[in-house]
Amino acid sequence: MRPRTSTEEHPKMSFGDPNNPYGQQQQQPQGQPGYGYPQQAPQGVPPQGGYGYPGGAPAYPGGYPGVPQTMPGGVKAARVMLYVIAGLQVVGVGVLFAALALIERLKQEPDLQGNAQFEDMAKLGSGVLYGLIALAVVYLVASIVLAIQCGKGGNGARIGIMVYAGLGIVLSLYPFFPLSLVHLVLLILVIVFVAKSDGSAWFNRQRNV
Template sequence: MSFGDPNNPYGPPQGQPQQPAPGYGYPQQTPPQQPGYGYPAAPPLGQQAYGQPGYGGGYPGGPLTMPGNVKAARVMLFVIAGLQVIGAILFALSAFAISAAKNDEELQNDVDFQQLADYSSGALWAGTALVLAWGVFAIVLGAKFSSGGSGIRITTMVFAIITAILGIYPFIVVGLVHTVLAILVAVFVGKSDGAAWFNRSKYPAAHH
């Protein structure tokens, strides 16, 4: 029986070369491993553990560290808070001064002065509380820059706009520094890199 006989039913089909059997001088080729058969494919860029996009690095394109403009805006918020504290101290000292003047023997019989002093003292103490609260609010916003989201960004922009307006009127003289700082805060936070920072993924907590 010959494999060269074209009429041999046990020979290889015509037109197809005979393949050598494995183990006769030709090493057997191992097919490449397919993903999912013991060798999971590597996750795409920006995806890490637990299959969450941005786990350990944020969504693709999200900053890993706080941009310089955002850092500057946070420092300016703290400066505004410091100025608010100074303003609150000045308001409180003015209220103390008016209260001391009310007790002056020459002015105790002056009804008009006493009424004005009562009104001014009450307004000054109210102003002290408001100015101090505004400063505390600025500190809270600045502290939230590391972990806050888009809500903190919008709140900061609103805070800065209101501060800038109040710096123009009614406190145009003493509020000029507030106005300049507040405008810069609104601009820096409102820029594209500020939006990218506050809209980044929060897994895990972002670096300072």
């Protein structure tokens, strides 16, 4: 009788046995990832999330996350206040012209004609009134321009609004206070609304050229 060999006595120890830890390992079929390796997305399927952002992060219009695409309520309120200030300037210009007309009428009074003191005061008063009218007109135009820039202006417009409001606050405190109390309150609110975080984000947003 022919003696059994070691391979015949232990057939599972052969190199073809998949359970043999010492045998030759079977190759995995292509297309299936091995254990411990991340699976790749199929070709033609875009990755999850917005383009250029990590998975799950949304893509915002303009490329800046969190940037408001519509004008915030505070900026809208500031724009309305600028138009209101412009309207008050129109009223102020009308009052100044009425004061000029009054001075010219007084000059025609027979009792005041030839009065050197009155003539000096009338000239000084007319000069001051003309200066105030010019200042009011400049402030009127600036109010309208900056109100328009609230909708389409950049950070430069925001800085311009704050400088404009700061100068207006100084003039409202002196020499026009308390007649300028309404202006003072409106200008303070304009600075507050424009300086807020949503206002800053609005003026620094990316705009279509």
